[in-house]
Amino acid sequence: MSLLELKNVSKIYGSLHALDKVNMKVEEGEWLAIMGPSGSGKSTMMNIIGCMDKPTEGEVLLEGVDIAKENNKNLTTIRRDKIGLIFQQFHLVSYLTALENVMMAQYYHSLPDEKEALEALDRVGLKDRAKHLPSQLSGGEQQRVCVARALINYPKLILADEPTGNLDEANEAIVVDLFRRLHEDGTTLIVVTHDPEVAEVAQRTLVLRDGRIDRETINENFTGKIRFD
Amino acid sequence: MTKRKMYIRMITASLIRRRSRMLVALLAIMIGAAILSGLVTIYYDVPRQMGAQFRSYGANMLFTATNDNFTKEDVEAAKAVIASSELVGLAPYRYETVRINDRPILAAGTDMEGAQKTSPFWAVSGTWPSSTEEIMVGKVVAQTFNLHTGDRVTLSYAPETAKAGESGKGDTDSTASAEDEYVLDNTKDFKVTGVLDTGGNEEEYVYISLDDMEELVGGESHLDACELSVSATGDKLSKYESAINEAVPALQARLVKRVTQSEDTVLSKLQALVLLVTIVVLALTMICVATTMTAVVAERRKEIGLRKALGATDKSIIGEFMGEGLLLGGVGGLLGAILGFIFAQMVSMNVFNSSISFRFLLLPITIIVSIFVTGLASLIPIKSATNVDPALVLKGE
Ligand SMILES: Nc1ncnc2c1ncn2[C@@H]1O[C@H](COP(=O)(O)OP(=O)(O)O)[C@@H](O)[C@H]1O
Ligand SMILES: [Mg+2]
Numbered sequence: 001m002s003l004l005e006l007k008n009v010s011k012i013y014g015s016l017h018a019l020d021k022v023n024m025k026v027e028e029g030e031w032l033a034i035m036g037p038s039g040s041g042k043s044t045m046m047n048i049i050g051c052m053d054k055p056t057e058g059e060v061l062l063e064g065v066d067i068a069k070e071n072n073k074n075l076t077t078i079r080r081d082k083i084g085l086i087f088q089q090f091h092l093v094s095y096l097t098a099l100e101n102v103m104m105a106q107y108y109h110s111l112p113d114e115k116e117a118l119e120a121l122d123r124v125g126l127k128d129r130a131k132h133l134p135s136q137l138s139g140g141e142q143q144r145v146c147v148a149r150a151l152i153n154y155p156k157l158i159l160a161d162e163p164t165g166n167l168d169e170a171n172e173a174i175v176v177d178l179f180r181r182l183h184e185d186g187t188t189l190i191v192v193t194h195d196p197e198v199a200e201v202a203q204r205t206l207v208l209r210d211g212r213i214d215r216e217t218i219n220e221n222f223t224g225k226i227r228f229d
Numbered sequence: 230m231t232k233r234k235m236y237i238r239m240i241t242a243s244l245i246r247r248r249s250r251m252l253v254a255l256l257a258i259m260i261g262a263a264i265l266s267g268l269v270t271i272y273y274d275v276p277r278q279m280g281a282q283f284r285s286y287g288a289n290m291l292f293t294a295t296n297d298n299f300t301k302e303d304v305e306a307a308k309a310v311i312a313s314s315e316l317v318g319l320a321p322y323r324y325e326t327v328r329i330n331d332r333p334i335l336a337a338g339t340d341m342e343g344a345q346k347t348s349p350f351w352a353v354s355g356t357w358p359s360s361t362e363e364i365m366v367g368k369v370v371a372q373t374f375n376l377h378t379g380d381r382v383t384l385s386y387a388p389e390t391a392k393a394g395e396s397g398k399g400d401t402d403s404t405a406s407a408e409d410e411y412v413l414d415n416t417k418d419f420k421v422t423g424v425l426d427t428g429g430n431e432e433e434y435v436y437i438s439l440d441d442m443e444e445l446v447g448g449e450s451h452l453d454a455c456e457l458s459v460s461a462t463g464d465k466l467s468k469y470e471s472a473i474n475e476a477v478p479a480l481q482a483r484l485v486k487r488v489t490q491s492e493d494t495v496l497s498k499l500q501a502l503v504l505l506v507t508i509v510v511l512a513l514t515m516i517c518v519a520t521t522m523t524a525v526v527a528e529r530r531k532e533i534g535l536r537k538a539l540g541a542t543d544k545s546i547i548g549e550f551m552g553e554g555l556l557l558g559g560v561g562g563l564l565g566a567i568l569g570f571i572f573a574q575m576v577s578m579n580v581f582n583s584s585i586s587f588r589f590l591l592l593p594i595t596i597i598v599s600i601f602v603t604g605l606a607s608l609i610p611i612k613s614a615t616n617v618d619p620a621l622v623l624k625g626e
Contacts (some may be wrong), residue, residue: 080540095246
């Protein structure tokens with residue numbers, strides 16, 4: 001059984017088909033990149049997989065359970081237990097410190113654990129910034145806090161929507177390297193990106209166009225390391 | 230770390246680190262609570278203060294003679310009718326015409342302590358006489374004779390017969406004999422302790438003790454009038470009036486209507502006003518808190534979406550925002566209660582010239598009311614927070 005399977009998934013806004021009969025499978029431990037022009041339906045797909053939105057039609061099987069049929073309350077539970085999210089705009093709570101932001105994810109998941117949260121910040125190289133507010137951190141550092149927040153509850157699946165969209169190359173490399181380590185630990189990753197360099201490091205790339213899967217490429221010489229030309 | 234600790238850490242961090250926005254709400258609650266607790270304090274204190282204050286606006290009962298005059302015994306009999314706890318002050322008066330430097334002047338003999346209570350609004354420069362051979366002179370008298378506090382003045386008394394002779398039709402004999410009697414008659418030295426300024430005809434009198442009056446004038450002791458200040462109002466006061474008229478036929482008891490009526494109506498009008506202001510302030514506070522909370526929720530839509538994306542249920546979102554609101558209400562209530570007491574104290578000092586004691590019960594009540602009002606005002610804005618779609622966190626700006 002695949003970790004995630006989409007069967008004929010469509011999302012229709014009036015006459016606009018944001019997703020149009022999409023079929024795809026993601027295996028456990030896989031690192032998948034999703035590319036495509038703006039408006040091609042990437043975020044719509046992330047929202048549906050992330051249990052934040054429901055498709056108009058089709059089945060979305062997460063570990064065999066069709067999340068398209070669950071009510072909002074169950075979706076919240078599934079999202080909390082199985083999914084880690086990383087966003088282009090970071091979305092850190094401005095009045096909480098880096099540590100508190102990570103602990104907030106623990107709080108909604110199970111129990112806040114300061115020691116464990118500090119370890120997660122250590123993994124992204126920000127242990128000494130734990131007491132800083134987001135406004136006192138650079139963009140790259142903020143996104144690393146978000147990675148720590150996404151991995152803190154050991155989710156099955158991490159969804160990242162344009163995680164490097166607001167970062168410079170150096171920070172992009174750091175974040176991609178964090179993904180590589182998550183991948184090595186066995187976490188399944190779906191990374192939406194505009195950036196071919198970020199897509200190339202994944203094992204497989206899907207390209208969306210007008211809500212449909214336009215192309216699929218397998219990265220033969222997968223290393224998980226970013227190459228800058 | 231427990232969930233509760235993290236909860237408290239989150240809501241306090243929100244209030245402390247997002248100061249500017251929350252300060253507006255806090256200020257609204259604080260001012261609301263201050264005005265409320267202040268007004269409630271005044272509301273309960275006003276009747277007490279007003280009662281004392283209006284009574285201090287003078288006598289509300291007056292005795293005059295049914296025929297010619299009445300005696301101290303008549304007054305004692307009338308006094309027995311009124312409950313002693315309700316008798317604030319009593320001033321008997323005996324009026325006679327005396328002379329200063331041969332010029333006739335009206336003198337009032339009274340009980341100075343009683344007169345101070347029945348005429349507390351009299352402005353005296355200097356002091357009231359406190360013993361015999363001391364005199365208080367009206368402003369007009371003081372100007373006529375150029376008298377000042379500390380001066381000495383001699384009063385003399387011409388008996389009725391002398392005066393009658395004096396005003397006789399030029400009979401030289403009788404005039405001469407009257408002149409003799411007048412010259413030989415009583416004089417008495419007084420020390421001026423104060424000058425009375427009322428703006429009324431009281432300024433044309435001099436005031437001495439009843440004892441001095443009797444010594445100066447002689448004759449059998451009697452009274453011409455008596456002023457009373459009684460703390461009873463309305464029907465009860467009327468009952469006293471008729472009871473005295475029945476029990477003591479020698480004197481005629483009469484209510485001084487102006488003061489007794491206004492005491493009641495002003496009091497109830499003032500309390501109605503306080504109640505009205507209280508309701509308006511409550512409503513305004515609620516509108517302000519509701520508006521601020523609506524703005525806060527709108528401002529934090531992204532954060533709410535994020536919390537939901539991280540797995541927050543509607544219940545926990547409501548719990549967190551409510552927690553912030555109620556904490557704000559509590560802190561605002563505490564500060565407001567303190568501020569309100571200062572406010573009430575200032576009003577009391579300025580308007581009533583007396584201080585009020587802090588009612589400790591008002592502190593928890595103000596805090597609870599503030600929390601309740603804040604909670605009520607936050608209900609709708611916070612409910613709207615649960616409508617935020619977590620999917621918005623994936624939408625670009
Ligand atoms: N809530 C919505 N209502 C209407 N149209 C929407 C909504 N969300 C997304 N869309 C439309 O769906 C299409 C796909 O959007 P999106 O998935 O955000 O694209 P991408 O992330 O690939 O840029 C776009 O044309 C967008 O305008
Ligand atoms: Mg997008």
